[in-house]
Amino acid sequence: MNPTPFMRLVGKTVRRAYTLAPTATLALSSVVHAQNSTAPSKPQSKPIAIVNATIHTATTAQPIIEHGWVLIENGIVTSVGVTPAQLPAGVDVVDAQGMHLSPGFMASATQLGLIETMQAEATDDRTEYGEFHPESVPAVAINPDSDLLGVARNAGVLLALVTPMGGTVSGSASVIRLNGWTTEDLTVDARVGIVVQWPLVEATKQWWTRRSVDDQKKRFAETRAKIDRFFDDAKAWVAAKAADPLVAHDERFEAMRSVLEGRDSVFITVGSASQVESAVLWAKERGMRPVLIGSNGIVHEIDFLRNNGASVIVTGTHQLPGSEALHPNAPYELPKQLANAGVPFALASGDEPAHERNLPHNAATAAAFGLDPEAALRSITISPALIAGIADRYGSIEAGKSATLILTRGHPLEITSGVTQAWIDGCELDLNNRQTRMKAKYDEKANQGR
Template sequence: MTPLLSVFISIHLSGIFAQSTIVPAPAQTTPIIIEHAIIHTAVQGASVIQDGFVIMDNGVIVSVGSGTPVGSKGEAPPLNAQRVNATGMHLTPGFISSATTLGLIETQQVRATDDRTEFGPFHPEVAAWLAVNPDSNLIPVARLGGVLLALVFPQGGNVSGEASLIRLNGWTTDDLAVVPDAGTVLQWPSTEPAPRWITTKNAQEQEKERRITLRAFDDFFDAAQAYSKARAADPKLSVDLRFERLRDVLDGSRPLFIEAASAGQIESAILWSTRRGMKPILVGGKGAPAVVDLLLAHKVAVIVQGVLSLPRFAHEDYDSAYTLPARLAAKGIEVAIATGDEPSNDRNLVHHAAMAASFGMPREDALAAITRVPAQLCGVGDRYGVIVVGYSATLLLHDGDPLEVKSSVRSAWLDGRSIELTSHQTELKEKYEQKYAPKSGAAATSDSTPAKSPAP
């Protein structure tokens, strides 16, 4: 096979399999009552509701309680409501996958399906939601794991662009967008020299490169601040889209998501951003325990990536990644949990939270780390992330404890819309279960016996 033909086939196949055939769910038209459920509201300090009910209508939660379902004012529930008997099942808010590239990439080997990065070191005007593929085959896979919302991060450069919160249901990017401009993503440079097996540059060359990068950060943000002041003084000033997108980040009204791992990176990034009056949110956070006081002093939340990962260094405990969320939360730091993995593994988000719960994080706090906390960090804590009257009916019904590996999502609602929990993989499973299903009688014999070739 020639290289050109190989590339053509790869692009053709990626185009086929990057298109989900699942039709987006329509808007809710009938009230729904979920009753006899074990309800995890994810409200801070709230207890789990036993034998609970939730009534949702027009995409919004209208009543929550225990026992016999009633309206928010004690009135009888709607007679035309669809009832869901959830005896023995657990109800939670929909999960939110943070710091993901879901929808931005389908097949790594095919550049045409990879929209994670842009050229150049500084592109804050890039908005992730515009590049998301609503027909991505990875979206239904994530929904099967309970992920109904995703905070999508652009990648590459020093300032990667704007993170966007999307709902995993819709025909177009406009349908998907919940918060198009949830915050600006920044990649902070390493502060310690990397070992020779990672780079061919020596320590002096790496230090020189780091200083150049930090100077570039200062120059770019100095120019952005000058532009913001000039625009405030003269609104008729010509618009620079790069700097325009940073104006509300510079004044702290919109967060700055800083990707940093080591303690040195975190310390320098937090001091740099807070000195400029910005509101940093740390993404990664492996070295955060060493700078807890600094994070507390500046009220910096942490999106912990990769709870299901190995220690970074030989001297670390084997469970350092597993216990990281618990250690940070115990100090009073607001913690969200993300997979830190490729988007095909967003379906495993709940397992990262479950591991954190197994290693010291209170179970309801671990659940909140993939529901309430990321919703608050995205600026939608008044609409999503908890099961409360007036909030979006974005819910998951599990056949067991949501933090148990044996449990599965059985039903899902996103803004009240009933979500189809199927994917290309589940369709293949059903196909081959039928192919290899046990057969009986003469039909089985005739079907399974290969036909003989005619005698020559």
Template sequence: MIRLLLFATLALTAVAPATAQPNNPPPSNPQGRQGVFAITNARLVTMGPQGVIEGGTLVIRGSRIEAVGAGVAVPEGAEVIDGTGLDVYPGMIDGGSGAGLTEVGSVPETRDNDDLGDLIPHFQALTAINPNSVVLPVTRLGGVTSAVVEPSGGLFPGTAALVRLHGYTPDQMLVAPEARYVVLEFPRTGRRGSFDQRSDDDIKKAADKALQKLNDTWDAAVAYARVDSAAAVQPEAGRERPYTPALAALADVVRGQRALLVRVDVAADIEKALDWAKTRRVPRVILSGAMEGWRVRDRIREAGVPVLAGPVLAVPTRASDRYDRAYANPGLMADAGIPVSIRSGETENTRNLPFHAGFATAYGWNRDAALRAVTIGAAEILGVADRIGSLEPGKIADVIVTTGDPFETRTTLRRLFMNGYDVPLASRQTDLYREFLRRTPSAQ
């Protein structure tokens, strides 16, 4: 398998200009190139109306999928990729990650997820995502082609962005202009890890205080939106308004122009958050996390709110919980009728998203439903189903060609297309493998 992978990489390197000196070869472009590609004789798992197509052909032209089907003709001049024995899926989508926003966890200079202040919804994750992060090629080799990259920390820590893990600028990476989501860290009544030794009373006090702040801020945002909307009709009326970007960002949520991504995990907090959003008629709400969503799944279903659930590979929230609750959580919610996708909650190991989905499957979730959840299901929740999430003509070509089930641990990629680019299957981690498998010089 690895050998094939290496050959694929070497083959790409071989197209370098003839002028290159042998001892100083130019690097292959890690972002690949666009063209016309036809993957033939493959098992196409479209996640769209065409279902699964055995022995099918998928044509990519430019950034788009042009054709999908069993009897599709290979266009003249297309580069043909023999997909015999291989599977083709849409790239997977992570509903919550820090990839590109943090490079090295312990080094503050490389952490851009959490700025000062509780009320900074206008701070944009997209601004600080590093397109050249070493993490991104590592992630996409796991079949994860896009992710909601989220700020975290205070009450409104910023605006998350759904990005494709490919490209040289934030604008090239953003999946759709509207694919941004204002994050609310809903006041929480749980402990934040084993290092949090606050008393139950202190935890409650902090949560109550934060909730008061949230309510005050929201009231201000509603008022701001009213003034702002009036100003849009009568431009003169708005000239004297002070510069309040935080309220402007929240006004977009008040008016339903942006979804509110509510980070919340504890059962009682989820109920409180749903009540809060209902009372204030927040137009578009997505729950993120919901580690205890299984406890209150009927309430979530009644609220009609979708969930980006996870991480799945996590210990249960309470010592008294059955050992497999975190594994089973997404499936329990989905089976209750809630639209569910998965967030890995990872940064450098966002590549493990398929394993989060795999464990949810092992512990009870229907496998096809889980696959749907990390592809077209995620795209639907995030409002980008017209662009990504399935293999359909006209969609952006985010396509993975695999040796089999993308959740299965031993499965590897044979080919990767992102935005139509034929992306080399290389990262620093594969480079180190090539350099050190048989090191020269060896031991003295």
């Protein structure tokens, strides 16, 4: 008797379980030992004055202040300007000696903290089972002991807009700071919008396509109908709850309230021009604020995006063009084109969390291909803060905002600059991490002539 598909599947599963058991044990053991051993920083205990710095404020009014100073009290910037002749008494002074001070970088559309290593499923919290989970909050699943947080901090990435993956409505988006003992310590804002994985709207016929054109169109229509029905139900529940507080609570629909009311954004992942148009029009018809996450297809829809008031999170410049018809420089020049058109955008690395440290290099590439360097800096500081709704607290160096800052030897986007000191909410960070410790270890090996 030929084995049924189920029997074949069970057989493979059982055999793989026996085969992978030792491997999984080793992988999980490695994960445990790879946890971040750098202790989070203590809260600021006394005022700090950073003096004689070239300050990149990430504002348009005064983008650069030469020979500047910043006074930090209780984690907040209380004064910004040219270094005074007389400093206040009782402050810790950091003499920058001409180095560059800028806001800490903010990663966007990242899963930083939700996954440690691809080989160990137990460390992967990027997705939830099922199609519709707006109530799922990434902030509560972040691993404060992740080694990857320390690596990103060392590169100046101090904040992150974390977006879940999978399903159709993947969950809420969260903003975290990269310093803290617990998920509560790390959380800046647990909910800043919801994430929707937008379906394809055009059929394709390629060598890898297994479904017919008609079947593809049918599936697209079914997925779109499910999305519409879910959002219709959520809107109806919000209206019913407002009319009668005794209506049964629904955690999924409650999580969508701020988005349906236009207070928070709906983050929509797209990968083609047709997806861009259909997603934006869908969101606007429902009175929502669309923020597109993607790169492919954006270049063809810049005027459309400007005319419809949509924002964009560009998923990296270090990638190939989306089609053979585009110039190889197209990904590098996209940020400049968006800026020239007046489309609000932030720049993401578009890479896996282990490589989030490369975020500033993506912005530097955009600057090398025509984007103003200070605009490139804003695309990874104040711009993502504006998109996430936290710009009143983070993203620029201004009095009254959080002292979340980095000090670099040169311009913050130069690869050779390097971060020498960093602060989150006024707490000076330990920039050591597993990678710096491994470098020191093998430097010592070389010094020993081994």
